Amino acid sequence: MSEPTLRAQKLDAADELAGLRAKFVLDEAVYLDGNSLGVLPAAVPARMEDVVRRQWGSLRIRSWDESGWWTAPERIGDRIAPLVGAAPEQIVVGDSTSVNVFKALVAAVRLAAGGGEGRDEIVVDATTFPTDGYIAESAARMTGCTLRPVAPAEVPEVLSGRTAAVLLNHVDYRTGRLHGLPGLTAAVHEAGAVAVWDLCHSAGALPVGLDEHDVDLAVGCTYKYLNGGPGSPAFLYVRRDLQDRFDSPLPGWNSHAEPFGMRPVYEPAAGAVRGRVGTPDILSMLALEAALEVWDGVSIDAVRAKSLALTDFFLECVAAYVPEGAVESLTPVAHAERGSQVALRCPGAGDVMKRLIESGVVGDFRPPDVLRFGFTPLYVGFADVERAARILARTLS
Amino acid sequence: MSEPTLRAQKLDAADELAGLRAKFVLDEAVYLDGNSLGVLPAAVPARMEDVVRRQWGSLRIRSWDESGWWTAPERIGDRIAPLVGAAPEQIVVGDSTSVNVFKALVAAVRLAAGGGEGRDEIVVDATTFPTDGYIAESAARMTGCTLRPVAPAEVPEVLSGRTAAVLLNHVDYRTGRLHGLPGLTAAVHEAGAVAVWDLCHSAGALPVGLDEHDVDLAVGCTYKYLNGGPGSPAFLYVRRDLQDRFDSPLPGWNSHAEPFGMRPVYEPAAGAVRGRVGTPDILSMLALEAALEVWDGVSIDAVRAKSLALTDFFLECVAAYVPEGAVESLTPVAHAERGSQVALRCPGAGDVMKRLIESGVVGDFRPPDVLRFGFTPLYVGFADVERAARILARTLS
Structure with missing residues (x-):
């Protein structure tokens, strides 16, 4: 041998x-x-059969309450939380990573603008997975910002009083390089800007320490190291003390303080729930929930x-x-x-x-x-x- | 008796x-x-078992090609097309209705702006399902427009050279009232504005005639009369002659002309595919595809x-x-x-x-x-x- x-x-x-x-x-x-x-x-097929045959097929509309469909986005968010170093009630699951990057980045610019005038630049990882760059460009265009793509190592040099938000990947999708989240986040904060991290290639693979390192906003994917299944919904982290000022560009009815009140005037829900948008895709979401059970005790x-x-x-x-x-x-x-x-x-x-x-x-x-x-x-x-x-x-x- | x-x-x-x-x-x-x-x-449970056990469990990543996962959004869109009176290649499936309302409305304002100056008003059904109103407010805010909520019957009176886009529900979710899509669309066009229809309560329930009535953009839900399952993905219709000018606020990598080229510069795909955003939620999407088979020959x-x-x-x-x-x-x-x-x-x-x-x-x-x-x-x-x-x-x- x-x-x-x-x-x-x-x-x-x-x-x-x-x-x-x-x-x-x-x-x-x-x-x-x-x-x-x-x-x-291995637990997913039987769970999906139950979700399809009993929850949808038999309980039907009652499952929104009785099978916990309505609260799935925040319940599953809380299951992901310990894996990325977050206390409960800061993560919601739903939508694709791209959509969540948009929510986070626009909200980040609005948070930064609340802190003073003249912050009109979004700094983005130039080597990023392309969708982050494309979405960042759209977020910049729609918030009147300029997009500044730079290599992650050069981020500290370009930060200034103009920087509103910085979008970085924790791990480069191509090379596998892990970027220094604690130091870069601290540098972004020192410049008075908001740090948004993309955890697609780190969630479930390594400790992230979102709370410990005071990350502002983060998004991540659940079909890679979290094994949620093809196209399973992404997640959005909004740090607790920022939730009241999180101003979503996608204020769908699921993020309303009283979603079934059907009120004509929008009033955002308290907490991370404000990051939700429309009706969650229950089949994909509950497959993810079953998949996350393998993490029990790990x-x-x-x-x-x-x-x-x-x-x-x-x-x-x-x-x-x-x-x-x-x-x-x-x-x-x-x-x-x-x-x-x-x-x-x-x-x-x-x-x-x-x-x-x-x-x-x-x-x-x-x-x-x-x-x-x-x-x-x-x-x-x-x-x-x-x-x-x-x-x-x-x-x- | x-x-x-x-x-x-x-x-x-x-x-x-x-x-x-x-x-x-x-x-x-x-x-x-x-x-x-x-x-x-009845066809859904067995299909889902195949999707979970064979396509995901056994073929895994190969299913993006071999099980047709990658092209599901446009393939399923083409299945919905005849039910809403659309020729093929104008509909993509994915994301929630709320997210699609945002895409459609921002794109509508951009289409209208391309036609001349000073169009800075979005008219929206004041009796709409609330999410449409909330999202319209966000779209207005992010495009520098004013939102003008009016009862559908009053829409023709408020149309003017300032109107950029009009978002209407085909059927009122509360009263069940069917609004006159042909006449209202014609009035919107006469004013030089773009008509966006929400078909949540009409798709699969009655003929819509999108192509026949020259509707510009439309969105709809698939878990009501189309029986796609809880939170199944919504659809977006972009009329063929507008596709080249459809400028999405959510230009995720799935809408790129060469998505696997991983290019840093965004170049939109041709056709309705440009309405896609991120990785599609395959489980929910393929349940919908199986559900649509009941319409064969209907x-x-x-x-x-x-x-x-x-x-x-x-x-x-x-x-x-x-x-x-x-x-x-x-x-x-x-x-x-x-x-x-x-x-x-x-x-x-x-x-x-x-x-x-x-x-x-x-x-x-x-x-x-x-x-x-x-x-x-x-x-x-x-x-x-x-x-x-x-x-x-x-x-x-």
């Missing part, structure tokens, strides 16, 4: 999260695409420790198996700068990924030349990692 | 849509709340004819059974002004509805004093109607 194989055995034997694999529907493939679409949690610190061990081990196996120079890692070596994925640059990455998938190693391709591998500590083991690196080496040779 | 009971038997025997009841999961209750949440179509004109027969017959039975003066119908007698519901005003309506529901007649209550009964021709029969009126009379006595 090769040295990496033996190491994998030992690491798997010592893995305190190994038992969680049984809570997912896995097959023989090595699935390293959980940063795109998480694996199906420590996000333990998840982070395993995540780093997995990515370390993957880089080690790649170094051992893949001829030098065949791939180049874009993912930082330093743990403090690494998310839960490894991005390898290589020529013909699109074709390479196709062949990898055919060989049972599922990652994804991001143009122009990146192989992306996500490591979900809840269901990926060290033997998977060794096998993926071995098959990658064979595919490249 | 009473006269209405005999009439019901005859009407049911002659009902060409009666066979469709078998395509729904019904029980002994008379369900007259399909204008709030449609009944579960004529919306036949649905309308039965709908009018059902509401006529209900009013007739109420007149026969309920003591004069106990209830007052808010729903117009004239067919041309009636949607697919009957709203009865009565003292203590909230309590009356509670007791009705306990007796197996499910409608809903709208404050302050309205009993609302929706008639879905696909699964409501004339015997149901007679029974509902009979039990209403008993409850009121």
Whole structure:
């Protein structure tokens, strides 16, 4: 047995999260695409059958009360809260990430404007997942702001008395680089601006510490490391002391203080509920709720420790198996700068990924030349990692 | 046997849509709340099981291509199109109605501004479902417009060279009044403004004729008469010749000309796809797709004819059974002004509805004093109607 194989055995034997694999529907493939679409949690199919047949089919309209449909956005938000370091009643679930970026960014500009004159610039991560940039451009246009795209490392230099809001990604979707949320948030606050974080690639993968680091607003996705299912609704965090001043650009009836009063005049609800918009998509939302049960009793610190061990081990196996120079890692070596994925640059990455998938190693391709591998500590083991690196080496040779 | 009971038997025997009841999961209750949440179509549970277990659980990320997830918004839009009188490639499904009202209204103001200077007023139905009014207020605020709420009948009088956009409900959610879409749309056009229609209470209940009447933009809900399930995604119609100028306030990556190019610069897709925003909620969306199969071969004109027969017959039975003066119908007698519901005003309506529901007649209550009964021709029969009126009379006595 090769040295990496033996190491994998030992690491798997010592893995305190190994038992969680049984809570997912896995097959023989090595699935390293959980940063795109998480694996199906085993509890979801039966729950969905109940939601469809009993809650919708039999209770019908009564389920808005009796099955807790109406309060699902805030109830599920509270389930996500501990995973991102938030006390209860600060997160609501609903709408897509893009829609939530719009809500958060417009609200951030309005919060900043409330603090004084002349704040008319939105700073955005220039290397962001594109939708954040597109939506930021629309938010800027609609609030009379200028958009200033900069690399995250350069954010502190460009902050000024003109800065209204800063939108940053916690983890770069392409390279897997983890940005320094505590320091950047503090810098944004020092400049008197509002910090909005996109947690799509960190929620469920590593500790975020929203409350601890005094983040103002945050959004995140639930179908990656939270395994909520394809297109499951995103979440929005509004820090408790900002909720009274959170002024949504999408004040739908679900955010009204008295939604069933059907009042002609809008009066926002108290609390994070004010981030809701229209009728929540119950099927997707309750699949997510069932999916989140796998987190019961799981420590996000333990998840982070395993995540780093997995990515370390993957880089080690790649170094051992893949001829030098065949791939180049874009993912930082330093743990403090690494998310839960490894991005390898290589020529013909699109074709390479196709062949990898055919060989049972599922990652994804991001143009122009990146192989992306996500490591979900809840269901990926060290033997998977060794096998993926071995098959990658064979595919490249 | 009473006269209405005999009439019901005859009407049911002659009902060409009666066979469709078998395509729904019904029980002994008379369900007259399909204008709030449609009944579960029998095909949905098995489809959802396939979507969850095979498409998500087994194919996982491959389903974006192989199970047609990526193209679901426009594919399902094309399924809805014939029901609202639209040729293909003008409708996309996704997001809530509220979010779509925002997209449509902001885009409408931008379309109007492209036609000349000084159009800075949004006219909105003052009796609208509240979310439309709240969202219209936000759209006005964010586009520098003034909001002008007026009763639909007064719309023609207030139109002027200042009018940018007009947002109207096809059917009033409370009274069931059907507004004159052809005439009002023509009046809006005559004033040089853009007409946005909310079809929540007409899509699937009666012919809309979007193309025929030259409607500019429309939004609608899919969980009422289209039976898509709780919170199923809404739809957005953008008339073909306006698509190139449709300028969305929510330009998420799904609306990009090359979404997987991950380009930093936004370039909108051609066609109705430009109305998409973020990743679609696949579970809710594919439940809707399965639900729409009940419409195969069903004529919306036949649905309308039965709908009018059902509401006529209900009013007739109420007149026969309920003591004069106990209830007052808010729903117009004239067919041309009636949607697919009957709203009865009565003292203590909230309590009356509670007791009705306990007796197996499910409608809903709208404050302050309205009993609302929706008639879905696909699964409501004339015997149901007679029974509902009979039990209403008993409850009121």
